[in-house]
Amino acid sequence: MAIKLNKAFNDLPFLPPKQSLVETIAILKQESKSAVALAELKGLTNTLPNPNILINAVILKEAQASSGIENVITTQDKLYQALYTKSAKPDVATKEVLRYRQALLMGTLLIKEKGFLNTNGIISIQNEL
Incomplete structure (x- = not known):
């Protein structure tokens, strides 16, 4: 079955996919590399004076990207200003992304x-x- 990316409602295969399609050698090798990288990141995170800075940055980026899918657009600058500057009055999109973060x-x-x-x-x- 050929999937046509520019056509809606293809006859897509049922979920979950067959195990043989998911557990390929390439995917399993990448999974192993990813596990090693995550372990290194976890170790390095503990050397930071405040590990929450890194975690907060990742969560904020995720909130911004996920909200962007819904056409709620803001910038990293506006988000950090709203979080760390008491005088900043965030716009509606920035407030929504911050609620998503929360x-x-x-x-x-x-x-x-x-x-x-x-x-x-x-x-x-x-x-x-």
């Missing part, structure tokens, strides 16, 4: 506390948004 942090905290994410946790995250 919801991500809330979800992470809920998972750390309970070890899982339940329906009540998802509702709490949605309320934050």
Whole structure:
């Protein structure tokens, strides 16, 4: 079956994909390299005076990128100004991205506390948004 990228509603294969399509040698090799890189990053993060700076930067970038999909556009400069400058009045898009960031942090905290994410946790995250 050929998938036509410029045509909607192709006859796509059912999910989940066959294991033989997912667990290829190339993917498994990359998985191993990624695990090593993440372990190195975790080790280096602990050498930072404040590891939360790195974590916050990643979460903020994710919030910005995910919001951009919904056509909520802001810049990293506006986000950091809104976070770290008390006199800055953020625009609507920046406020929305910051709420998304807060919801991500809330979800992470809920998972750390309970070890899982339940329906009540998802509702709490949605309320934050």
